[in-house]
Amino acid sequence: MRKHHLTGLIVVSFLSWAIVIYFILEGPHGNRISLLKSPDIDEKLVVLEEKIKEELKANEVVRSKLHQAIELRIKEKEKAIEDEKRKIQIEEVYKVESAEKEKIKAISAHSDSAIAVLVFACNRVTVVRCLDQLLKYRPSPEKFPIIVSQDCQHEATANAIRAYGDQIFHIQQPDQSEIQIPPKEKKFKGYFKIARHYGWALNQTFFNFNFNNVIIIEDDLDVSPDLFEYFLGTLPILLADPTLWCVSAWNDNGKLGLIQQDAPHLLHRTDFFPGLGWMLTKNTWLELAPKWPRSYWDDWIRQPEQRRGRACIRPEISRTRTFGKIGVSNGLFYEKYLKYIHLNDKFVPFTQLNLTYLLQDNYDVQFVKSVYESMVVTYQELKANSIVTDGPVRIPYYTKDKYKRTAKMLGLMDDFRSGVPRTGYRGVVSFFYNNRRVYLAPNANWKGYDITWS
Numbered sequence: 001m002r003k004h005h006l007t008g009l010i011v012v013s014f015l016s017w018a019i020v021i022y023f024i025l026e027g028p029h030g031n032r033i034s035l036l037k038s039p040d041i042d043e044k045l046v047v048l049e050e051k052i053k054e055e056l057k058a059n060e061v062v063r064s065k066l067h068q069a070i071e072l073r074i075k076e077k078e079k080a081i082e083d084e085k086r087k088i089q090i091e092e093v094y095k096v097e098s099a100e101k102e103k104i105k106a107i108s109a110h111s112d113s114a115i116a117v118l119v120f121a122c123n124r125v126t127v128v129r130c131l132d133q134l135l136k137y138r139p140s141p142e143k144f145p146i147i148v149s150q151d152c153q154h155e156a157t158a159n160a161i162r163a164y165g166d167q168i169f170h171i172q173q174p175d176q177s178e179i180q181i182p183p184k185e186k187k188f189k190g191y192f193k194i195a196r197h198y199g200w201a202l203n204q205t206f207f208n209f210n211f212n213n214v215i216i217i218e219d220d221l222d223v224s225p226d227l228f229e230y231f232l233g234t235l236p237i238l239l240a241d242p243t244l245w246c247v248s249a250w251n252d253n254g255k256l257g258l259i260q261q262d263a264p265h266l267l268h269r270t271d272f273f274p275g276l277g278w279m280l281t282k283n284t285w286l287e288l289a290p291k292w293p294r295s296y297w298d299d300w301i302r303q304p305e306q307r308r309g310r311a312c313i314r315p316e317i318s319r320t321r322t323f324g325k326i327g328v329s330n331g332l333f334y335e336k337y338l339k340y341i342h343l344n345d346k347f348v349p350f351t352q353l354n355l356t357y358l359l360q361d362n363y364d365v366q367f368v369k370s371v372y373e374s375m376v377v378t379y380q381e382l383k384a385n386s387i388v389t390d391g392p393v394r395i396p397y398y399t400k401d402k403y404k405r406t407a408k409m410l411g412l413m414d415d416f417r418s419g420v421p422r423t424g425y426r427g428v429v430s431f432f433y434n435n436r437r438v439y440l441a442p443n444a445n446w447k448g449y450d451i452t453w454s
């Protein structure tokens with residue numbers, strides 16, 4: 001329709017141009033010779049030239065409009081083809097996924113004790129590094145079904161995941177719509193996408209696939225040979241103690257020089273949610289799911305309203321290590337801290353160990369006693385290794401600034417989230433330095449975290 005209309009326009013402009021020329025040449029009285037004889041021949045020629053120029057200009061406008069219209073049509077056609085292709089693709093993924101989802105459900109139906117391993121992926125093909133290790137160390141596919149949940153619909157990553165065949169399950173977060181983000185936070189879009197992806201994938205795993213417990217792994221993690229054994233051994237403790245709400249594989253202060261290297265079996269409680277390879281129960285998810293945030297889920301989960309005084313189990317020596325990521329994570333933070341975290345390489349048979357010391361009633365008594373009966377030392381004494389007695393020592397702190405200064409000097413993480421220092425338990429940060437246990441600790445009459453400390 002539009003094309004016809006424009007062709008008509010061209011015809012009409014050409015005709016009007018011809019008529020104008022005719023009248024100029026013929027004159028209103030049909031005297032052709034008069035033009036040649038006319039004294040103002042120059043003037044007429046100038047007028048004629050101007051008219052021709054105007055007509056040419058008008059034709060050029062029409063031509064370019066026509067050109068634009070044609071281009072628009074081509075673009076519309078191309079988009080329609082793209083849309084159609086995408087629809088077919090989504091339908092195919094959906095078909096494959098429905099079959100995949102039935103298989104996943106069959107596993108949880110078969111055994112309540114299966115623990116889903118949920119791997120979060122997006123657009124990094126390096127997820128294979130993580131998957132290779134998980135498959136290498138996994139003791140049983142039935143006990144630990146690996147579900148890779150992919151956001152972003154990145155084709156190369158999807159293909160890399162599919163290449164594992166039926167060793168793992170692959171699902172894709174379907175909602176790729178743009179997220180409404182406040183203008184000030186536009187550069188944090190990645191965090192909004194991650195929160196949406198987590199909310200969806202955890203709902204799928206707990207409410208659709210019906211698993212009771214999930215281990216959450218990000219696509220940039222290396223894992224320890226005893227990762228599965230670690231989660232298997234700690235699960236009964238997590239389930240038995242309502243003051244626990246997660247088990248994490250990560251020690252935020254897990255650098256060589258801050259850990260007890262001959263104690264890979266040693267575990268702790270922490271008030272700081274570490275993430276980075278962690279286990280969550282369905283009960284906790286039931287509580288979090290309805291209020292799951294739109295972004296920055298990890299800092300949200302650390303707020304007192306969510307944590308409600310509960311702690312996580314964390315290892316002395318990390319069972320995960322991040323090999324670095326481009327994108328949302330802060331590259332500087334990786335270079336400065338994350339890349340130095342030591343990954344455990346010895347297999348500890350956690351399921352054979354008595355881990356009841358981690359239950360709150362046992363742990364707190366021992367912990368408080370050990371911390372507050374330890375000798376008080378200064379940073380300088382510790383650093384100089386001039387302490388004569390054996391056993392743990394304590395460096396007291398009373399203010400945020402003192403904490404930060406001491407932490408910095410020792411190479412500990414010095415930040416707080418909702419007032420809790422990393423790895424802190426009852427305000428105490430426990431680490432290993434110059435061959436001894438050290439507590440960076442507040443007063444014995446400590447009254448709780450101050451959320452204004454940051």
Ligand SMILES: *[C@@H]1O[C@H](CO)[C@@H](O)[C@H](O)[C@H]1NC(C)=O
Pocket residue numbers: 196199200203289290291292
């Ligand atoms: C997950 O499930 C909960 C509970 O049914 C619901 O409130 C929430 O909106 C769901 N979240 C997503 C992202 O689907």
Ligand SMILES: *[C@@H]1O[C@H](CO)[C@@H](O)[C@H](O)[C@H]1NC(C)=O
Pocket residue numbers: 354355356357362
């Ligand atoms: C496990 O250790 C606790 C002390 O933390 C002890 O009371 C208990 O008897 C031990 N259990 C077994 C089975 O050894």
